[in-house]
Amino acid sequence: MMGNPRETILNLALVLLLAAIPLVATGMGEPFYVTLATRMAILALAAVGLNFLLGLGGLVSFGHAAFFGIGGYVAGIAATHAFNAEPLLFGLPGTNQMIVIWLAAVLLCGLAALAIGVISLRTSGVYFIMITLAFAQMIYYFAISWPAYGGEDGLSIYVRNGFPGVNTLNGLHFFYLCFGLLLAALAVFSVLRNSRFGAALEASRQNQQRLAAVGIAPFRVKLVAFAISGMITGLAGALFADLNRFVSPSMLSWHMSGELIVLIILGGTGRLFGPVAGAMVYVLFEFYLGGVTERWQFFLGLILLGVVLFARGGVVGLIAGKARHG
Amino acid sequence: MAEPILDIRNLNKSFGALKATDNVSLDLRPGEIHALIGPNGAGKSTLIHQIAGSLRPGSGTIRFLGRDIGALGVPERTRLGLGRTFQISSLAPDYSALRNVMLAVQARQGTSFRFVKAVMRDRSLRDPALEALERVGLAERAHVSAAELSHGERRQLEIAIALALGSKAFLLDEPMAGMGPEGSKALTTFLDGLRAEAPILLVEHDMDAVFALADRISVLVYGRVIATGTVEEIRHNPDVRQAYLGEEG
Ligand SMILES: Nc1ncnc2c1ncn2[C@@H]1O[C@H](COP(=O)(O)OP(=O)(O)O)[C@@H](O)[C@H]1O
Ligand SMILES: [Mg+2]
Numbered sequence: 001m002m003g004n005p006r007e008t009i010l011n012l013a014l015v016l017l018l019a020a021i022p023l024v025a026t027g028m029g030e031p032f033y034v035t036l037a038t039r040m041a042i043l044a045l046a047a048v049g050l051n052f053l054l055g056l057g058g059l060v061s062f063g064h065a066a067f068f069g070i071g072g073y074v075a076g077i078a079a080t081h082a083f084n085a086e087p088l089l090f091g092l093p094g095t096n097q098m099i100v101i102w103l104a105a106v107l108l109c110g111l112a113a114l115a116i117g118v119i120s121l122r123t124s125g126v127y128f129i130m131i132t133l134a135f136a137q138m139i140y141y142f143a144i145s146w147p148a149y150g151g152e153d154g155l156s157i158y159v160r161n162g163f164p165g166v167n168t169l170n171g172l173h174f175f176y177l178c179f180g181l182l183l184a185a186l187a188v189f190s191v192l193r194n195s196r197f198g199a200a201l202e203a204s205r206q207n208q209q210r211l212a213a214v215g216i217a218p219f220r221v222k223l224v225a226f227a228i229s230g231m232i233t234g235l236a237g238a239l240f241a242d243l244n245r246f247v248s249p250s251m252l253s254w255h256m257s258g259e260l261i262v263l264i265i266l267g268g269t270g271r272l273f274g275p276v277a278g279a280m281v282y283v284l285f286e287f288y289l290g291g292v293t294e295r296w297q298f299f300l301g302l303i304l305l306g307v308v309l310f311a312r313g314g315v316v317g318l319i320a321g322k323a324r325h326g
Numbered sequence: 327m328a329e330p331i332l333d334i335r336n337l338n339k340s341f342g343a344l345k346a347t348d349n350v351s352l353d354l355r356p357g358e359i360h361a362l363i364g365p366n367g368a369g370k371s372t373l374i375h376q377i378a379g380s381l382r383p384g385s386g387t388i389r390f391l392g393r394d395i396g397a398l399g400v401p402e403r404t405r406l407g408l409g410r411t412f413q414i415s416s417l418a419p420d421y422s423a424l425r426n427v428m429l430a431v432q433a434r435q436g437t438s439f440r441f442v443k444a445v446m447r448d449r450s451l452r453d454p455a456l457e458a459l460e461r462v463g464l465a466e467r468a469h470v471s472a473a474e475l476s477h478g479e480r481r482q483l484e485i486a487i488a489l490a491l492g493s494k495a496f497l498l499d500e501p502m503a504g505m506g507p508e509g510s511k512a513l514t515t516f517l518d519g520l521r522a523e524a525p526i527l528l529v530e531h532d533m534d535a536v537f538a539l540a541d542r543i544s545v546l547v548y549g550r551v552i553a554t555g556t557v558e559e560i561r562h563n564p565d566v567r568q569a570y571l572g573e574e575g
Contacts (some may be wrong), residue, residue, distance in 0.1 A: 004504065072489070115352040191441070191444075192441055193443045194444040194446065195440060195442055195443060195445065196432045196437050196439075196441075196443070196447060196451075197439055197440060197441045198441075198445075199425065199428070199429055199432065199438075199445050202418070202420070203421070203429050206421065207416060207417060207418050209380070210416050210417055210426075212380075212399070212401050212416055213378070213380075213400060213487075214415065214433040214434075214487060215433040215434070216401055216433045216438050217399070217401040217402035220439075221438065267393055325420045325422070325425065326424075326469075
């Protein structure tokens with residue numbers, strides 16, 4: 001169905017490019033670029049989550065930092081308790097096992113998304129944008145005023161959490177762990193998009209009246225999509241905390257939510273690899289322009305303006321043409 | 327007399343000071359085409375919206391298959407078997423005609439919360455959808471996006487969707503509008519056969535079609551039903567001639 005050969009080639013090229021950067025960097029003895037590529041993969045993963053909601057469902061959540069941050073805090077809090085050998089909840093210990101942390105982050109973000117979605121999905125348009133922002137800001141201020149876990153100063157993870165059979169302290173290994181999860185999330189995105197649920201979700205973006213008129217309640221479809229979306233972004237948050245070995249309220253701030261939206265628009269809204277292209281461009285910009293001028297975000301703004309005005313499909317749309325829906 | 331499939335009693339709806347539906351009672355019986363005619367702004371679409379559930383009536387009852395459906399939303403009413411088309415086509419514009427109908431098929435099956443199997447290779451969705459497209463004469467245009475279909479083709483697609491839903495009653499809001507004489511004729515023949523499958527409440531301005539098809543006609547003027555009867559009764563009703571048909575001589 002999605003038989004657009006140019007898009008397939010582009011997607012493949014992006015995968016290979018992202019996979020190759022850390023290898024080349026390691027070969028050249030430049031570990032910093034490994035970190036940069038890991039940052040790209042994790043932000044792309046977070047944006048895959050948002051792209052599911054925004055790209056397929058047309059729902060502009062301006063509060064996805066909530067899930068990114070919750071995922072981050074799950075990693076930080078679990079690791080801190082494990083490090084200090086203090087029980088966490090109901091006598092349960094903390095953990096430094098990524099698998100447990102990921103499961104907890106995904107589960108918690110799914111629940112949080114259901115709670116936020118039940119309320120915010122009753123609105124639409126600008127109201128939806130504002131109410132998702134409001135929820136995320138509530139969590140942000142909660143984190144700031146919660147001294148047990150660092151409050152405003154955030155929380156350090158002294159030793160990066162572990163994964164069986166992988167030396168997560170090695171930047172290259174950690175990259176491939178994140179990269180693997182990104183590929184898995186892209187596969188999930190693709191399967192879901194082509195499924196019956198995906199059809200209902202895309203139809204709810206195109207025409208809710210039509211969806212209801214064939215007998216599918218749009219609210220339930222959107223709520224499930226919101227939960228799936230939050231779960232993927234939450235997983236990225238847990239990885240991001242481990243990458244930086246630090247989590248702070250800034251992961252929950254509206255800047256973060258905006259960044260994810262920007263990534264998607266840059267890369268190509270609703271396109272499978274839009275978040276990947278967007279994250280790569282964004283992180284490169286942040287790094288190179290950020291090195292040249294403090295005001296790099298001004299130039300990013302200009303580029304974004306250009307994309308919105310002249311290249312609505314973002315990088316993927318520019319190279320691979322318009323999306324086809326079968 | 328057979329039990330009506332759809333039974334509307336004393337329905338009222340106001341928009342501010344405007345009574346768009348004024349104490350309307352009408353019914354739809356098995357096997358019939360009941361035409362609803364009246365000048366622009368008479369409240370025909372408003373009535374369809376209330377039956378389909380996209381507008382809440384101010385008061386009155388709507389019974390469908392013996393059940394009061396007043397409290398149900400649009401999706402529930404569709405699942406009970408009310409298939410409606412919109413006066414202004416309402417489709418998923420990015421999707422092909424085929425995918426628009428496939429959406430209806432999956433909705434009918436109640437399988438929209440399946441997350442794995444790809445729809446495009448799924449014959450249990452494609453085959454019934456293609457069949458519905460074939461019935462309305464749109465099979466060759468199956469892979470054209472709804473946005474690129476002509477106005478008349480979109481009207482046909484709306485009907486194909488209602489067919490694919492397996493509707494037990496059809497609410498068609500001006501299905502011939504903008505179709506051209508050829509298309510109208512073909513659709514007239516099609517609807518003539520369709521009534522055996524499920525009764526049709528037909529809002530239509532094309533009087534040739536209405537007189538050719540209707541078992542009964544109700545005339546709506548300023549939100550009120552001023553007459554209900556057979557084609558002959560309506561043709562000769564003095565109130566109707568004055569209020570409505572008179573305009574056309
Ligand atoms: N949502 C609405 N709000 C206010 N007035 C409306 C609304 N919908 C319809 N109307 C008015 O109700 C009357 C009936 O409209 P409608 O049902 O569309 O007529 P018809 O389909 O018979 O041409 C018109 O005067 C129209 O302007
Ligand atoms: Mg109308």
